Amino acid sequence: MRSPGPTTRAERACLARLTEMDAALARLQLELPDDAQPLGEEARRKVKVWISRLGEGGADLRSLSSELEEIGGMIDALTARLLLVPWDGHPAAPGRPS
Secondary structure, three states: OOOOOOOOHHHHHHHHHHHHHHHHHHHHHOOOOOHEEEHHHHHHHHHHHHHHHHHHHHOOOOHHHHHHHHHHHHHHHHHHHHHOOOOOOOOOOOOOOO
16 A cells, blocks of 8 residues: 655645755765765755655654754755865866967
């Protein structure tokens, strides 16, 4: 028998937001330096756990709220780490012959 999936408007909204968070973390992770990769992976793992729980329906949204605080802190740390990494910019475009 198939699970009912998210049954309330709140569950559907949370599932949509978590799906957006997972996509944003996936994009962010492509830019992270090696030392920040484990934290990015952990944040995505936590998001995917909740995507799965909400996908099954009947998840405890109070628990999700506290978990989102933790995930938000992880995302803040990842963003700060990404912004603090020295960056040389994009590769220079091929120059014109002199």
